[in-house]
Amino acid sequence: MKRALLLVDYIHDFVDDDGALTVGKPAQEIHENIERAISRMSKDDLIVLANDSHDWDAPHPEKKLFPPHALVGTRGAETVVAEALEKTAAPVMTVSKMRYSAFCRTGLADMLRSAGVERLYLAGVCTDICVLHTAVEAYNEGFDTVILGDCVASFNPAGHEFAIAHFKNVLGFDVISSTQL
Numbered sequence: 447m448k449r450a451l452l453l454v455d456y457i458h459d460f461v462d463d464d465g466a467l468t469v470g471k472p473a474q475e476i477h478e479n480i481e482r483a484i485s486r487m488s489k490d491d492l493i494v495l496a497n498d499s500h501d502w503d504a505p506h507p508e509k510k511l512f513p514p515h516a517l518v519g520t521r522g523a524e525t526v527v528a529e530a531l532e533k534t535a536a537p538v539m540t541v542s543k544m545r546y547s548a549f550c551r552t553g554l555a556d557m558l559r560s561a562g563v564e565r566l567y568l569a570g571v572c573t574d575i576c577v578l579h580t581a582v583e584a585y586n587e588g589f590d591t592v593i594l595g596d597c598v599a600s601f602n603p604a605g606h607e608f609a610i611a612h613f614k615n616v617l618g619f620d621v622i623s624s625t626q627l
């Protein structure tokens with residue numbers, strides 16, 4: 447069965463202590479688990495990085511809520527797990543996203559279908575924002591989706607718990623550990 451690991455927004459601005467919009471410690475604490483998930487993808491699988499990517503000079507709904515982050519061409523917009531990705535046998539592709547959901551105007555759904563992906567594993571930050579919006583769209587697109595519960599994190603513990611419950615009880619997705627991959 448062809449699997450895809452969809453890693454949402456695991457970029458410097460959301461993870462590093464000095465990131466522009468950092469989740470902080472909770473995001474840093476899942477680093478090893480995400481590296482484990484990456485290492486368990488085979489050459490027949492696929493890893494997709496869905497990275498936030500903004501032009502802060504253009505109109506955008508996030509501008510009234512958040513400071514500038516994930517600006518195109520900056521280190522803040524780059525993946526935190528570059529080293530692990532260099533070692534993986536799985537093909538890696540990056541999708542630049544401009545909304546919370548990795549599926550929003552990125553062509554991701556068609557790309558996954560044409561690649562023959564049969565199951566999607568979701569990881570990244572924040573559990574209750576971009577991972578949640580991506581999970582809802584994966585559900586609407588009909589993908590067989592599993593959440594890697596030890597590979598998602600939020601700055602907001604209550605939001606994290608809400609989202610985990612939503613994945614299970616409303617979307618019907620299994621929540622498993624990276625050790626089960």
Ligand code: ZN
Pocket residue numbers: 498499500508515516544
């Ligand atoms: Zn953003």
